Amino acid sequence: MDAGAEVIWKALEQQKGTKDVMKRGDSSIQQFYRNSSILVTGGTGFLGKQLVEKLFRSCKLSKVFIMMRAKKGKTVEERLADALKDPIFDTLRECQPGFADRIVPIVGEMAEKELGISEKDRWLLIKEVDVIFHVAATISFQEPLKSATLTNVRGTRELLALAKECKKLRTFVYVSTAYCHATFSRRDTEVLEQFYPCPMPPALLIRMAETMDEERLNLIKDGLIAEWPNTYSFTKALAEELVRSSAGDFPICVIRPSIVVCARREPYPGWIDLSSVYGPSGITLGCMLGVIHALQSVQGIRIDFIPVDYVNNVAIAAATTAGKDVKIYTVGSSKRNPITWGGLSHILNNFARKTVVSPDAIWYCFVIQSPYRWVHLLFSFLLHTVPAFLADGVCMLLNKPPRFLLHTVPACLADGVCMLLNKPPRFLLHTVPACLADSVCVMLNKPPRASDGPATHYLLPLPVCLADGVCVLLNKPPRFLLHTVPACLADGVCVLLNKPPR
Numbered sequence: 456m457d458a459g460a461e462v463i464w465k466a467l468e469q470q471k472g473t474k475d476v477m478k479r480g481d482s483s484i485q486q487f488y489r490n491s492s493i494l495v496t497g498g499t500g501f502l503g504k505q506l507v508e509k510l511f512r513s514c515k516l517s518k519v520f521i522m523m524r525a526k527k528g529k530t531v532e533e534r535l536a537d538a539l540k541d542p543i544f545d546t547l548r549e550c551q552p553g554f555a556d557r558i559v560p561i562v563g564e565m566a567e568k569e570l571g572i573s574e575k576d577r578w579l580l581i582k583e584v585d586v587i588f589h590v591a592a593t594i595s596f597q598e599p600l601k602s603a604t605l606t607n608v609r610g611t612r613e614l615l616a617l618a619k620e621c622k623k624l625r626t627f628v629y630v631s632t633a634y635c636h637a638t639f640s641r642r643d644t645e646v647l648e649q650f651y652p653c654p655m656p657p658a659l660l661i662r663m664a665e666t667m668d669e670e671r672l673n674l675i676k677d678g679l680i681a682e683w684p685n686t687y688s689f690t691k692a693l694a695e696e697l698v699r700s701s702a703g704d705f706p707i708c709v710i711r712p713s714i715v716v717c718a719r720r721e722p723y724p725g726w727i728d729l730s731s732v733y734g735p736s737g738i739t740l741g742c743m744l745g746v747i748h749a750l751q752s753v754q755g756i757r758i759d760f761i762p763v764d765y766v767n768n769v770a771i772a773a774a775t776t777a778g779k780d781v782k783i784y785t786v787g788s789s790k791r792n793p794i795t796w797g798g799l800s801h802i803l804n805n806f807a808r809k810t811v812v813s814p815d816a817i818w819y820c821f822v823i824q825s826p827y828r829w830v831h832l833l834f835s836f837l838l839h840t841v842p843a844f845l846a847d848g849v850c851m852l853l854n855k856p857p858r859f860l861l862h863t864v865p866a867c868l869a870d871g872v873c874m875l876l877n878k879p880p881r882f883l884l885h886t887v888p889a890c891l892a893d894s895v896c897v898m899l900n901k902p903p904r905a906s907d908g909p910a911t912h913y914l915l916p917l918p919v920c921l922a923d924g925v926c927v928l929l930n931k932p933p934r935f936l937l938h939t940v941p942a943c944l945a946d947g948v949c950v951l952l953n954k955p956p957r
């Protein structure tokens with residue numbers, strides 16, 4: 456058995472105990488949820504989908520209401536049908552074919568007053584809901600303060616108000632983030648499972664977001680969020696304050712996950728929502744597929760990855776413990792199983808590249824890390840941008856349209872102008888990751904999202920030569936040519952035979 460299959464087999468083996476317990480159906484957690492109706496916000500997202508799946512698979516529920524918005528021209532019913540096609544629901548479909556009939560989509564929008572829920576749906580929820588999982592949030596670090604506030608802060612306030620009306624509510628679970636109190640001045644200290652002073656009254660920020668135009672709010676944003684690195688963690692901190700002040704109205708608990716990555720075990724090892732492929736999971740995947748080779752990171756810094764199934768298992772169990780005092784559960788890996796950026800590269804450069812090689816990999820998995828921006832940019836240029844240019848050159852030679860130049864050249868020119876004007880370059884930082892992200896999409900057999908053409912740019916010998924060049928610069932023996940030369944020859948023969956190079 457190859458190493459990758461062994462990792463999966465072991466993870467599936469470890470599910471046996473859980474499966475036995477689930478089959479018996481008599482655990483205190485299962486009894487807590489028996490015949491209950493659950494409202495989930497964010498049920499179309501990464502955490503939300505896995506949560507809904509696990510709840511259905513492990514407990515006998517009456518129904519699950521999923522609060523959703525119409526998006527990209529699709530109604531909530533169409534979006535729900537799309538979400539249910541995700542392979543995460545395959546196991547559930549087999550063991551409970553009718554589970555989807557017990558999902559009720561509720562049209563709602565976190566950023567609207569009273570969540571944009573119709574009067575009829577509101578009454579339905581007030582009458583029926585036993586447990587609420589508030590998972591929805593805008594998680595973009597770049598989100599303008601106005602929309603981040605309306606979605607994450609006011610949205611939470613509106614949901615708490617709805618929860619207060621729910622006649623049978625037994626628990627409200629709020630999914631926060633381990634980083635909502637990781638402010639600049641708390642660097643290198645522990646963030647405890649407790650509430651921290653709120654940077655400003657949530658009601659004031661909501662009022663500002665409601666009354667000020669976006670441009671003015673953006674102008675004062677840096678002063679407002681000061682200690683917080685982005686609007687996401689800032690607004691999540693304010694939302695926690697709202698949750699804290701609702702203590703006593705109904706049982707509440709707070710879950711603070713760190714960086715959520717693919718499933719460790721359930722419903723199957725490695726499941727990840729495609730929308731999350733642009734985060735840290737995407738970086739790891741990109742490295743494993745041989746697409747990403749340069750990272751700007753500090754070797755000794757811990758990266759706290761936690762599998763999505765661990766997070767939701769905690770959320771489901773924590774709901775049963777909520778009481779008068781709000782309990783906070785941080786779900787991370789740094790205490791028991793810490794890993795640093797340096798450790799991650801070590802694994803990628805040694806273990807991963809030798810044992811769990813993906814058949815879709817287009818280049819050897821190797822990663823060069825540097826904490827220095829310009830060193831990183833240099834390596835990124837050599838290992839990402841140059842191969843992209845070369846790929847375009849080959850595309851043109853093969854009479855195919857170039858795909859990178861169209862994006863990169865204007866970006867380079869624009870950056871050049873920026874530098875001439877003494878302004879920081881702005882485009883390469885967007886373009887290069889976009890190209891990389893697209894390559895990852897193609898590897899996953901998905902249409903590229905960041906640029907506008909299929910990307911097969913790295914299936915080329917020249918980047919390999921560059922890699923060898925880097926090896927030589929690092930005083931290591933060149934390693935790739937043995938693979939490249941036969942490939943070049945084979946492709947040459949293909950071209951001579953009027954067949955596409957492979």
Ligand SMILES: NC(=O)c1ccc[n+]([C@@H]2O[C@H](COP(=O)([O-])OP(=O)(O)OC[C@H]3O[C@@H](n4cnc5c(N)ncnc54)[C@H](OP(=O)(O)O)[C@@H]3O)[C@@H](O)[C@H]2O)c1
Binds near residue numbers: 566631728
């Ligand atoms: N992913 C992580 O690494 C991580 C780490 C710590 C904490 N968390 C927390 O976990 C929660 C879920 O994160 P995730 O990774 O699952 O994010 P995600 O994949 O982006 O999902 C976000 C969910 O929220 C919904 N949503 C966003 N804005 C909305 C709005 N205005 N109205 C209605 N629904 C809206 C989205 O609905 P649409 O499908 O309609 O966009 C989606 O269902 C968040 O609260 C986040 O703070 C995540």
